[in-house]
Amino acid sequence: xxxxxVRIRRVLSHxxxxxxxxxxxxxxxxxxxxxxxxxxVTSIKADQEKMHGVLQVTATAAYEIHEIQxxxxxxxxxxxxxxGTVFGVSWRGPWKPDLRQxxxxxFDRYVKALQGNRTARGPATIQLPELVVESGGHMRAFFGRAxxxxxxxxxxxxxxxx
Amino acid sequence: MSRLAVxxxxxxxxxxxxxGGGIAPSNTANDPPAAPADNVATIxxxxxxxxxxxxxxxxxxxxxxxxxxNCATVGGILVDTGSYGLRIISEALPAGFSLPQQTDSHGNxxxxxxxxxxxxSWGPAVTADVTIAGEKASSTGVQIINGNFASIPRACSSGGxxxxxxxxxxxxxxxxxxGNFVQDCGAACTVNNxxxxxxxxxxxxxxxxxxxxxxxxxxxxxxALFPTDNxxxxxxxxxxxxxxxxxxxxxxxxxxxxxxxNNGLGSVTVLTLDAExxxxxxxxxxxxxxxxxxxGSTFLFFPxxxxxxxxxxxxxxxxxxxxxxxxxxxEGLNGNRTAINFNVTNAANLPAQNMVFNDVAAxxxxxLYGFDWGVPFFFGRNVFVAIEGSSTPGGTGPYVAY
Numbered sequence: 001x002x003x004x005x006v007r008i009r010r011v012l013s014h015x016x017x018x019x020x021x022x023x024x025x026x027x028x029x030x031x032x033x034x035x036x037x038x039x040x041v042t043s044i045k046a047d048q049e050k051m052h053g054v055l056q057v058t059a060t061a062a063y064e065i066h067e068i069q070x071x072x073x074x075x076x077x078x079x080x081x082x083x084g085t086v087f088g089v090s091w092r093g094p095w096k097p098d099l100r101q102x103x104x105x106x107f108d109r110y111v112k113a114l115q116g117n118r119t120a121r122g123p124a125t126i127q128l129p130e131l132v133v134e135s136g137g138h139m140r141a142f143f144g145r146a147x148x149x150x151x152x153x154x155x156x157x158x159x160x161x162x
Numbered sequence: 163m164s165r166l167a168v169x170x171x172x173x174x175x176x177x178x179x180x181x182g183g184g185i186a187p188s189n190t191a192n193d194p195p196a197a198p199a200d201n202v203a204t205i206x207x208x209x210x211x212x213x214x215x216x217x218x219x220x221x222x223x224x225x226x227x228x229x230x231x232n233c234a235t236v237g238g239i240l241v242d243t244g245s246y247g248l249r250i251i252s253e254a255l256p257a258g259f260s261l262p263q264q265t266d267s268h269g270n271x272x273x274x275x276x277x278x279x280x281x282x283s284w285g286p287a288v289t290a291d292v293t294i295a296g297e298k299a300s301s302t303g304v305q306i307i308n309g310n311f312a313s314i315p316r317a318c319s320s321g322g323x324x325x326x327x328x329x330x331x332x333x334x335x336x337x338x339x340x341g342n343f344v345q346d347c348g349a350a351c352t353v354n355n356x357x358x359x360x361x362x363x364x365x366x367x368x369x370x371x372x373x374x375x376x377x378x379x380x381x382x383x384x385x386a387l388f389p390t391d392n393x394x395x396x397x398x399x400x401x402x403x404x405x406x407x408x409x410x411x412x413x414x415x416x417x418x419x420x421x422x423x424n425n426g427l428g429s430v431t432v433l434t435l436d437a438e439x440x441x442x443x444x445x446x447x448x449x450x451x452x453x454x455x456x457x458g459s460t461f462l463f464f465p466x467x468x469x470x471x472x473x474x475x476x477x478x479x480x481x482x483x484x485x486x487x488x489x490x491x492x493e494g495l496n497g498n499r500t501a502i503n504f505n506v507t508n509a510a511n512l513p514a515q516n517m518v519f520n521d522v523a524a525x526x527x528x529x530l531y532g533f534d535w536g537v538p539f540f541f542g543r544n545v546f547v548a549i550e551g552s553s554t555p556g557g558t559g560p561y562v563a564y
Contacts, residue, residue, distance in 0.1 A: 052356060072350065072359050092452075092531075094350070094438060095359040096277055099322035107322065114280065114324045118214055118333030121240075122459035122536055123526055124280035124323050125478050135323060136463065136532055137279050138244030138456050140343055141438035143532060144279075162531070 036104025037146055041066070041084040062156040063087070076102065079161050081153050088147035088161035096135075096142045103146055106131050110146070132158065200296025201391045201417040201425065207399065207537065208410035209517040211238040211254070214333035216460040216519060216537040218397075220415055222248060222338060223293040226261055227301040234259045238335035241415055242458030243397065243547050243562075245339030246346045247381030248292055249276060249283060252308035253328060254335035261288035261304065264379055270366045272373065273312060274305050274381060276346065277361070278458075281323030283307045283332065284314045287362065287375070292384040294338070297391060297417050299384035307332065312365040317372065337458065338384070340395045340415070342439050342560035343550050345380040352376055386549050391418025393552035394559060396425055397457055401542030405485065405507065407516030411541070419546055420555035430546060430563040432556045433494030439560060443533035445490040452532030453492065455545060455562050459536030462504065462523040464490075471525055472510050478524045479509035485521060490533065494561065504538065 044055070044066050052071035057064055064080040074093030078086050091097045100107045110133045113126040123136035135144035147161045203220050210217040218241045225233035234256050239248075264272040264287040272287045285308040292299045309327030319325065326332040339346065347361045354374040362375035386392055399413035418425045433441045435454075443453035445464060461479070466488070472481035485507040493499045505521040512519060520538040539545075548559030556563055 071357055095361075096321045098317070098320045100316070100320035103322070110322060111319075111324070116324075117330045118212065118324075118326070120460045120478065120524070121214065121217075121333055122279060122456070122461060122524070122534055123463050125525070133322075134527060135279055136526055136534060137452070138439065138454060138458070138534075139246060139276070139278065139339065139341070139346060140348070141440060141452070141454070142277070142279065143452055145527075159527075 036102060037086055037089050037106050038148055038151070039086050039104055041080045041086065044078060044080075044086075062153045063160065070097075077162075079147070081151060085151055087151035087153070088145065088158070090143075090145035090161055092143040094140050094142070096144070103133070106133075106146070106148075198422050199388075199390055199417075201422055203295040203415040203417075205241055205397070205399070205413050205415045206410060207413070207518045210240075210333070211335050212329050212333045213517075214460065215517050216522070217334060217517075218399075218457050218537055218540070219334065220294065220338060222250075222336075224248070224250065224261060224290040224304060225293070227289055227291050229291075232259075232261075236335050238329075240334040240337040240458055241397065242337045242339050242456070243341045243395075243545075244454065244456035244458040245276075245278070245337060246341050246343045246383040247303065247305070247339045248290075248336065248384060249285075249305040249307050249339075249381065250336035251327070251329050251332055251334075252285065252306050252311075255306070261290045261306070263288055264303065266364045266373055268364075268366070270364045271312070272375065272379070273363045273365050273370055274346075275315070275318035275321070275361055275363065276305060276307075276381070277321045278323070278326065281326045281331075282318055282321050283326045284309055284318055285311050285327065286365075287379070287381065289379070294384065294415075295417070297385075297388045299382075299387035302384055302387050303379050303381040305381050307336070312370050315363060315370045317360050318363075339381075339458075340383055340385050340547065341456075342435060342547055342562070343383065344386045345377055345382050347375070347380055349377070351380060383549065385417055386552070388417060391421045391425070392549075393421065393554045394419040394546060394548040397540055397545045397547070399540045399543070402518055402520040402538075405505075405521065406513050407519040409516055409518065411518045419548055427546065427554070427556045427563060428544075430544070430556075431498050431500045432496065432546075432561050432563040433492055433498055433500070434496040434557070434561045436495055440532070441495065441562070442493045443490050443535075444493065445488075445533060450531055450533045453535070454532065455535040455539055455547075455564075457537060457540055457545075459534050461519075461536045462506070462538050463526045463534035463536065464523065465526050465533075469506060469523075469525070472508075480506050480523045480525060481508045481510050482506060483508065492535075496561075500564070502535075502539070 066078040079088035133146040221237040360372040363370035364373035396416040507521040546563040
């Protein structure tokens with residue numbers, strides 16, 4: 001999929017730089033937050049300002065990847081359709097990101113789908129027609145992704161969310 | 163006969179010999195300087211207290227620090243090489259039993275949000291002496307899992323998944339984390355600023371807020387705190403020979419690597435791990451750099467789009483029409499490689515009365531980039547788990563070897 005990349009740009013506005021320096025001085029108290037699955041792309045930047053990291057945007061012909069690397073070592077990627085909707089998210093790092101924020105309105109559905117007594121321990125996967133969430137790893141090392149199958153752009157597939 | 167039983171029997175025979183006065187053979191004249199610690203705990207694969215298929219269980223004793231009377235012995239504790247430290251479900255402890263609550267500098271109780279791949283567990287952090295077999299970790303952080311403690315902060319449940327705060331929802335009476343790391347969080351949780359990932363909370367009456375937790379108070383892999391045999395563990399389980407599973411299987415959790423006559427490395431291959439505890443598994447031509455062995459995962463979890471999944475009722479398992487033989491190669495950071503052969507059977511056709519299976523697997527998409535080698539991997543192997551920073555005859559941890 002790398003061949004589809006047409007541009008890479010860093011999004012670091014004046015305000016972002018100030019915030020970044022503030023982070024270095026350990027005085028920012030806001031907790032990390034991200035745009036939500038199914039939400040509008042314009043919220044990513046506002047959310048990124050609350051997160052302790054740098055946003056990098058990579059565009060392909062079919063979608064954009066907004067990648068945030070947090071100071072805590074957690075990497076979040078958000079996959080955005082040409083019309084500006086987040087259709088997939090992924091995460092990797094020593095801690096899970098705030099999935100309530102990242103999954104947005106789909107979080108409660110995800111939690112409800114997993115409820116019940118344990119019949120297995122390990123990765124947790126739900127595959128609903130409208131929502132797929134996959135969470136793996138172990139303590140101090142987690143990875144996972146979520147996507148909305150019906151919003152995957154034409155010519156693309158769920159495999160791009162990684 | 164279990165290794166523990168053998169040790170007890172040998173000890174009894176030696177004691178008899180000592181009582182006999184002068185009947186000991188001459189080649190025992192040079193007595194060893196001190197008896198080594200009993201470093202073998204019995205482990206059992208079976209359903210445990212909540213009917214968890216392929217649950218790997220042991221028994222631990224917790225006491226108030228320094229006490230020999232305020233103690234509780236709890237079985238049905240998962241042996242987990244994918245986490246660090248002891249956690250016990252509150253309801254599995256005897257009524258009225260309690261351990262000293264950890265507090266912050268203002269006297270507020272400390273609680274923890276422990277996060278697993280499939281959910282989270284909430285409850286107070288206490289301090290306890292932890293004894294397993296003949297080994298003791300003194301005054302270490304332990305979590306008592308209790309969803310009714312204070313009120314669960316929103317940030318804790320935001321990690322997603324199931325609230326695993328009861329024996330039924332956790333699948334066990336608790337978990338003994340004996341993996342490659344020392345603490346369950348580490349340095350990141352010792353800071354009082356926005357970079358703290360939020361595992362430890364201070365809980366005044368107004369509600370729980372993220373707090374710094376010093377390393378010495380964090381919930382800690384007890385093995386790292388043993389006076390001896392503290393550089394890692396061996397999980398030893400027999401092979402499962404029946405393709406339809408077994409009712410139960412017994413093995414040993416051996417403490418220490420190369421510290422006693424019973425825990426030498428032998429001819430195993432050492433796979434060193436990256437900062438997150440991963441090695442690489444090459445499977446079906448894909449390189450999966452987020453791979454790990456995990457006795458707390460009850461099955462094998464890996465990506466294979468050619469294997470049929472079980473459909474909606476058993477969505478998270480593979481159900482090939484007949485058992486398939488597969489192979490993969492594990493590669494450590496040090497470049498050492500080993501090939502693994504394994505079977506995957508139809509999970510929907512397994513006899514309900516059996517609790518031990520070496521051929522049950524479930525899908526993970528290749529895009530998730532990891533192969534989770536759960537309990538089936540451990541059957542028929544001695545798996546060495548070396549703790550970060552510890553010296554062993556096989557090098558410095560973290561590594562896994564088998």
